[in-house]
Amino acid sequence: MSSMMKIERIQARILDIPTIRPHKFSFGAISRQSPVIVQLWLRNGATGFGEAATIGGPSWNEESPESILHAIESYLGPALAGQDASRFEALLQRMDAVCKGNHFAKGAVEMAAVDAVSRTLGVPAWSLLGGKVRESMPLAWTLASGDSAKDIEEAEAMLAARRHRVFKLKIGARAAADDIAHVGRIARALAGRASLTVDINQAWDGNTARRHLPALVASGVTLIEQPVARWNVEALRALTAALPTDALLMADETVCSPQDALQLAQQRACHVFSLKVAKHGGLVRTRAVAAIAEAADIGWYGGTMLETSLGSAASAHVFATLAGRDHGCELFGPQLLVDDIVSTPMTLRDFELHFPDGPGFGVDVVPERLDRFDRARQGLQAV
Ligand code: MUC
Ligand code: MG
Structure with a gap:
């Protein structure tokens, strides 16, 4: 060159x-x-x-x-x-x-x-990253006001606007029993109209997770993200093996490098990797982690660090290229911010995020x- x-x-x-x-x-x-x-x-x-x-x-x-x-x-x-x-x-x-x-x-x-x-x-960035295999993905929204009634109201508004029908609940700050009750209230209010996931962000020890994951699954949660500390691969392995078949366990903080991914794969310590460009150290290395997921029959999820439309579009470009079994994405950072730094954000329609073409990431700062x-x-x- x-x-x-x-x-x-x-x-x-x-x-x-x-x-x-x-x-x-x-x-x-x-x-x-x-x-x-x-x-x-x-x-x-x-x-x-x-x-x-x-x-x-x-x-x-x-x-x-x-x-x-x-x-x-x-x-x-x-x-x-x-x-x-x-x-x-x-x-x-x-x-x-x-x-x-x-x-x-x-x-x-x-x-x-x-x-x-x-x-x-x-050219679009995806053409330098392997070429795209998808145009859009279902887009999750995180309910994280901390208040069940407010979260239900927010979810209803998202459903009515046809923006989101997958909701991720952030739990782990309160006593586990209070969190289970909070998830139960939201699950009952949205039953049959939305799917629910939870992200515990490492808050529980292995025994707390072992005790409470069955109740989360019984209330209808289908994806459980990082229940235990980042280092606790043994607990992730045991929880994954014991989880009822209608739910999946997803690693987030534990899966950063390709070596982390290999260790989780070898130990069968999760069903899904949350992929995030930042923690993997870029777009190219996100593909390396995704390749390990595919080879190990582990699914992937398009994760976010709540980036603006710039980082979200860049993530969309690499997610657009990935093979393997996907479980949707959560590139909703731009919607959580009061304003954007690009002229035209990505399109959100009928519960799907539509990935932009280029040049570059297809958004203009x-x-x-x-x-x-x-x-x-x-x-x-x-x-
Ligand atoms: C995380 O740990 O997944 C993603 C969505 C959200 O609400 O928080 C982030 C971080
Ligand atoms: Mg997470």
């Missing part, structure tokens, strides 16, 4: 965008998202954008907006200046050489490189919106 594709420079900034309501997790509540937006310029004049979103600063895992910004500005950006942006794997290797871990940061930089290269070629939410300009503090 000619010098056309050489990287000129890379810039990153933190945005602070409020959410439409507080979003409660087992580990706390958020009322804003702070994505790091990367812009990469090629010597040919083309530019591409990437994003890394965390949840609650470093509450979800080790990386925070501030650590991502630092890794990009101090190490990843300088290491990639002058490199050929179209050699995605080589970029990843170069980033690994100067910086261990920091997968979210690397994922955002790789995303910007893929966007810039596909825009230079005038509006520079003034980046300026409006820029933390440095707003003078806000870290979460």
Whole structure:
């Protein structure tokens, strides 16, 4: 590839965008998202954008907006200046050489490189990632107000608007018996009209999970996400083996690297992987984790870190290319934020998210919106 594709420079900034309501997790509540937006310029004049979103600063895992910004500005950006942006794997290797871990940061930089290269070629990003095999996916919505009546009202509005009929409930912050009662109330209200999943975000120990998962399944929950700590593969294995056949167990925080995926596959420690571009360290590595899922007869789910329309569209481009058995997606981050940073978001129609074509990720970042939410300009503090 000619010098056309050489990287000129890379810039990153933190945005602070409020959410439409507080979003409660087992580990706390958020009322804003702070994505790091990367812009990469090629010597040919083309530019591409990437994003890394965390949840609650470093509450979800080790990386925070501030650590991502630092890794990009101090190490990843300088290491990639002058490199050929179209050699995605080589970029990843170069980033690994100067910086261990920091997968979210690397994922955002790789995303910007893929966007810039596909825009230079005038093609959709999916065409550089294996080619698409699907145009849309069912889109889940997370009910996380913490209040059963409010959650039911929100779900009713989503059903009436034909936006969502798969609802993920965030539990684990309260006593398990209270959570089971909360899930039961929502399940009874929506019975026969929606499917329910739960995400416990590592809150339970193995015994608590063993005791309460049957009640969740009995109330109609069909997918149970990360009930126990990230490290607790043995509990995941035992819970997966014991789960009634009408529900599936999904790993999220436990499945980041291809090695994590292989370990879960070898131990038959889950039925489904939640795939997320950020935790896998980019689009290319998301495909590596998905390949292990397919080879091991493990399903996949299109996960989110509540990205804006930019990171969500980039995720949609790689999800569009994946083989294997899918269980829908949850790229609803843009709907949870008060405003968007792109001119035209992805289409949501008849309970499905329709994946955009290109060039790039098929969404156009509006520079003034980046300026409006820029933390440095707003003078806000870290979460
Ligand atoms: C997670 O752990 O899955 C995804 C949807 C949502 O509400 O939270 C995220 C994080
Ligand atoms: Mg999760």
